[in-house]
Amino acid sequence: MDGTFEKRKKIIYALICDDYYIPMKLKEIAALLQVPKDQRQELKDVLDSLIGEGRIRVSKKGKYCKGETQTLTGVYQANPRGFGFVTVEGREEDVFIGEDDTGGAFQGDTVEIVLTREKDSSRQTGRDSGRRHRCEGRVVKILERGVTDLVGLYEKPKKKSYGFVIPDNRRFLEDVFIPEGKDGGAVDGHKVVVELTDYGGSGRKPEGRIREILGHVNDPGVDILSIVKGYDLPCEFPEKVMNQAERIPDHISEADMAGRKDIRDWQMVTIDGEDSKDLDDAVSLIKKGDSYVLGVHIADVANYVQEGSALDREALKRGTSVYLADRVIPMLPHRLSNGICSLNEGEDRLALSCIMTIDGAGHVTDHEIAETVIRVDRRMSYTGVAKILEEKDPEETHRYEEVVPMLRQMAALSGILREKRHRRGSIDFDFPEAKLILDERGKPVDIRPYERNTATRLIEDFMLLANETVAETYFWREAPFLYRTHGAPDEEKLRSLAIFINSFGYTMHISGKVQPMEIQKLLGRIEGTPQEALISRLALRSMQRACYAPENEGHFGLAAKYYTHFTSPIRRYPDLQIHRIIKDDLRGRLNEKKAEHYRKILPGAAKQSSQTERRAEEAERETVKLKKAEYMSDHIGETFEGVISGITKWGMYVELPSTVEGLVHVSSMHDDHYEYREDRYEMTGSHTGRTYRLGQKIRVRVAGADRLQRTIDFEIAKEGGKDHGESEDRREDDRQQQEGLS
Known part of the structure; x- marks a missing residue:
């Protein structure tokens, strides 16, 4: 049979290579060769085999052509269901890799692929309307392994000398075999870091040795530590970095203030969350006639973190601070982030200020960017400011009476700025994020939406304006710069x-x-x-993700022609990088040699910042999913009302008012056989005609919760049962996408 198959391949390949051959579709080739309908699958198998070998290819219109094999190099991203995608630099879309075409690639591997099918860009109609047809490919070579260590749960069968590690990351589809003597002293139930020594293949499991024991799966804090290790988030600062941080003084001197604009007598406040310790932005406001003079004052971190220093190299490596449920992994050591760089109440601090004059319509009519010395009058919280502005709380108003008039003017200006952005088309997706309440052992005791209020919006409005003003200024100066860009939707x-x-x-x-x-x-x-x-x-x-880039391409979501990140240098490297450029410009040091230096390093800084931002978001999302699953494990059998937040072939995702989301698996819907309609975002029963649609309210019962997989299972609730909520519109993936816009 194999001989027959190879003969057929030779015949088909010779046909396609013939000088008189005109590219044809499968049906046309079958008709030409007089292949009966019941044998067309065999013909397709032959064609697929030739495609897999790179000898022929399929055009956008589905016609078979001679190979002209093109190899591409990219990074493989695995999917828990077996298939994957390869991200190729310079291509707008990823290349789909089928389950049988992965070539043994692991998540994060750099691979070489051949395209087996180009994207069908023709418009679809009917049931497949809107379906996206990606390019398809096959992995032909693994160039570099992207992962050498995995985090997972160690399991050791009774009376056996070997064990297995079940990876936490569901993108790694196989357990890792741990031979005798390679367990590092781990016992059944330990969370571990395993070093891969063999990637397996041809029916063999990957093998490894246990390099680190994190603790037992039920020990407090081990769950989040596993996420930290799984995303390779750096916890401890190197000794050289800490030594450098220790040498930085904890107060500013007269020499530090020389040549700076001294505005310590300006009334200003910080407004942050109650638990915040790294206060990197303060705001001030006065009214002059019909105009407002708004000051956005940002900690001058660049004064203490010199380019190329150990501190700077570590900050670039980290890229961003990471905020997990029970801990913060800072970009800079606490001596800086919570000390000399934090704009603490009553302390003299160095800042980089953007001082803007704004008319009654919200237009910036004049501005100044300056190195300053400031002193914050009051450290305020979002909750406290909201009590003053929204609730007119007498106790809170009396406590901060000296700054209340300024706060009220800030609220008025905030409304003007928000209305101006609305008029130009800025998009505001107001999906609340999850607020986790943990006890002293890290166990979630409550989960609820974290709602925006007047105070959070006020700070958001002022920071957005400062970011836009700084970006526009340096765009027109044609200086090398880092921008926050957001492309048009798909x-x-x-x-x-x-x-x-x-x-x-x-x-x-x-x-x-x-x-x-x-x-x-x-x-x-x-x-x-x-x-x-x-x-x-x-x-x-439909929105793209925002990213960092050395070229200004505008920000679609904000409807802004110019946008950057200027306001958080304590926790974001791009902000720190542009502060250096601004300071060089203000001091007259941005000559052509310095500008060329920045042009050389900015693409790398942009790429690293975008990648570390994505890593931080994924780690934060996994932490939230973990704590949600742990919380719902105490609510098995309870009934809630929610909203359908996603529909797929395998079931429906339902989100509760607390932002908790779970899956109603199609296999649990026993009352009918449900058909998935992708073009209509719905699922319909073939017998009952019952239809479930995206956004529809539904009552569900908690069927299960898996902390290790970070998943929650729901089932459709029958009438009756205690109701624990009302529907609300949110989904964790949407929160991450929403954050990716700004």
Whole structure:
């Protein structure tokens, strides 16, 4: 049979290589060769084999052509269901890799692939309308392993000398075999770090040795420590870095203040969360006639972290501070982040200030960027400021009476700025994030939405304006710079959305270049309607992720022509980097030689900052999922009302008012056989006709919660049962996407 198959391959390949051959589709080749309908699958198998060998390829229109094999290099991203994607630098879309074409690649491996099918860009109709047809490929060579260590749960069968590690990361699909003598003293139930010594293949499991024991799976803190290790987040600072930090004084001197604008007599406050310790931004405001003079004062971290120093190299390596449920992994040592760089109440501090004059319509009519010396009058919290501005709380108002008039003016200016952004088309997806309440052992005792209030919006408005002002200033100075960029949405997704919302009577103009105003108008029209949850989610999912870049490409979500990150140098490296450029410019040191130096290093800094930001977001998301699963494990059997937040072939995701999300697996829906309709974002029973749609309210019962897999299972609740909530529109992936816009 193998001989026959190879003969057929030779015949087909000779046909396609013939000078008179015109590219044909499968049906056309079958007709030419007079292949009966019942043997067309065999013909397709032959063609697929030739594609897999790179000898032929399939065009965008599905026609078979001679190979001209092109290899691409990229990073493999595995999916828990067996398939994966390869991200190739310079290509807009990832290449899909089928389960049988992974070539033994692991998550994060650098691989060489051949394309087996190009993207079908033709528009679809009917049930497949809006379905995305990616390029497909096959891994032909693993160039470099991306992962050498894994974190997981060690299991040792009774009376056996060997064991296995079950990886925490579900992208690693196989358990790791631990031979006798390689367990490092681990016992059944330990969370461990395993070093891979053999990546397996051809029916063999990967092998490894246990390098570190994190603790027992039930020990407090081990769960989050496992995430820290799994994402390779650096916990301890190297000795050289700590020694350098220790040499930095804990107060500023007269020499530090020389040549700076002294504004210590300006009234200013910090407004942060109650638990915040790294206070890197302060705000001031006075009114001059009909204009406002807003000062956004940012800690001058660059004064203490010199480029190329041990502190700087470590900050670049970390890229960002990481905020997990029970700990913070800072970008800079605490002596800096909580000490001399923190804008503490009543302390003299060095700052980089953006002082803006703003008219009654919210336009910046004048501005100054300066190195300053400041002294914060009051350290305030979002909750306290909201009590003053929203609730008119007499006790809180009396406590901060000297700054209350300024706070009220700030609220007025905040409203003006927000309205101005709204008029130009800025998109505001107001999905609340989860607030975790943990006890002293790290066990979640409550989970609820963290709502935005007047104070959080006020600070957001002022920081956005400072970021835009600084970005525009340095764009027109043609200085080397780092920008925060956000591209236009995926056109196919928007086209699918436009088709879908037509069924609800809504329209969206998407011909030509899509404008943010169109999405903002849509969100305005659906506000308060039954379809708001559904359409808001789909609009959000059409958005790209924001990233850092040395070129200014604008920010679609904010409808801003110029945008950067200037306001958080304690916790974000890009902010620290541009502070150095600004200070060199202010001091007249940004000559062509210095500018060329920055142009050389900025692409690397942008890439590293974007990658570490993504790593931090994923670690934070996994921590939240872990604590949600742990919390819901105490609520098995209880009934809640939620909203359908996602529909897939394998089931429906349902989100509760607390932001907890779980899966109703299609296998648990015994009352009917449900068919998934991707084009309509719904699931319909073939017998009952019952339909479940994205955004629909539904009552579910908690069927299970797995802390190790960080998953929650729901089942559709029958009538009755105690109700523990009302529906609300949020989903964890959407929160991450929303954060990725700003």
